[in-house]
Amino acid sequence: MNPFEIGIVGGTGGIGRWFAAFFASEGYPVHVVGRNTDLTLRDLAERCRVVIVAVPIGVTQEVIHRVGPLLDPGALLMDLTSFKAAPVRAMLDASAAEVIGCHPLFGPDVPSLEGQNVAICPARGERWLPWLRDRLEKNGARIVETTPERHDRMMALVQALNHLDTIVLGLTLREAGVSPADLEPFTTPIFRMKAAIVEKVFGASPRLYAELIAGNPHTDELLAIYETQLARLKDLLARKDIDGLAAALNPGKGSP
Numbered sequence: 001m002n003p004f005e006i007g008i009v010g011g012t013g014g015i016g017r018w019f020a021a022f023f024a025s026e027g028y029p030v031h032v033v034g035r036n037t038d039l040t041l042r043d044l045a046e047r048c049r050v051v052i053v054a055v056p057i058g059v060t061q062e063v064i065h066r067v068g069p070l071l072d073p074g075a076l077l078m079d080l081t082s083f084k085a086a087p088v089r090a091m092l093d094a095s096a097a098e099v100i101g102c103h104p105l106f107g108p109d110v111p112s113l114e115g116q117n118v119a120i121c122p123a124r125g126e127r128w129l130p131w132l133r134d135r136l137e138k139n140g141a142r143i144v145e146t147t148p149e150r151h152d153r154m155m156a157l158v159q160a161l162n163h164l165d166t167i168v169l170g171l172t173l174r175e176a177g178v179s180p181a182d183l184e185p186f187t188t189p190i191f192r193m194k195a196a197i198v199e200k201v202f203g204a205s206p207r208l209y210a211e212l213i214a215g216n217p218h219t220d221e222l223l224a225i226y227e228t229q230l231a232r233l234k235d236l237l238a239r240k241d242i243d244g245l246a247a248a249l250n251p252g253k254g255s256p
């Protein structure tokens with residue numbers, strides 16, 4: 001028996017293209033839709049038992065509302081969005097199909113699923129979940145099954161806070177008035193690691209990073225903690241309080 005067909009909206013680029021190649025390598029016929037493909041969302045829905053939405057965050061809900069109603073209840077509608085609460089809600093509202101929210105916790109530059117984390121939020125139906133888990137686990141992925149709300153809260157730390165911190169570092173370096181060429185001979189291994197992360201965030205897909213920070217419903221809470229901590233450190237530095245600064249890093253250790 002031929003395996004069923006899989007459709008990926010947003011499969012012409014980014015993480016959607018990565019999953020198109022992945023499912024093709026697993027033996028599934030895969031069809032992709034982008035803004036300029038001849039294949040339409042209706043074609044995709046008619047041919048495919050599994051339809052995956054992997055478009056930029058800003059258009060995800062609109063795309064879900066266009067493709068969702070075209071699927072029948074036996075199909076699977078899944079998304080790969082970096083947030084889960086809003087897209088999962090949109091999939092449940094827009095479609096009668098089974099629904100799983102999925103967030104691959106890696107980018108399209110990884111060579112395989114081996115050792116990668118994948119968050120999944122099963123939201124409607126039970127038929128497709130074992131199939132998805134099986135595909136991912138057989139290829140070495142580590143699955144965390146969670147609710148959309150808990151996922152987004154975790155992403156506020158792993159993505160929003162983390163990338164915001166990188167952006168603050170990058171902007172400060174930019175404003176410091178030293179060219180990267182002048183700085184290079186003075187760099188340490190740890191600085192070069194951090195500079196590489198700054199370069200990735202500023203270079204690769206600034207819009208994605210901006211959406212990850214601005215779109216997370218929990219960013220404000222963390223930003224408040226971040227500002228409090230920065231003000232606390234600034235105050236210790238203003239007083240040249242080295243013991244206080246050391247104690248802030250590791251309260252258990254005390255002063256030498």
Ligand SMILES: NC(=O)c1ccc[n+]([C@@H]2O[C@H](COP(=O)([O-])OP(=O)(O)OC[C@H]3O[C@@H](n4cnc5c(N)ncnc54)[C@H](OP(=O)(O)O)[C@@H]3O)[C@@H](O)[C@H]2O)c1
Nearest residue numbers: 010011012013014015034035054055056057080081082107
């Ligand atoms: N990149 C990552 O590291 C990563 C990791 C995990 C999850 N995600 C999530 O995956 C999603 C896509 O991110 P990405 O970085 O892969 O984006 P991307 O590189 O910009 O690719 C987006 C894809 O969506 C298509 N597209 C854009 N607008 C569309 C529309 N209105 N209708 C149909 N297709 C459209 C594009 O195709 P055309 O240009 O051909 O139109 C392209 O194939 C986001 O929700 C993001 O949160 C990304």
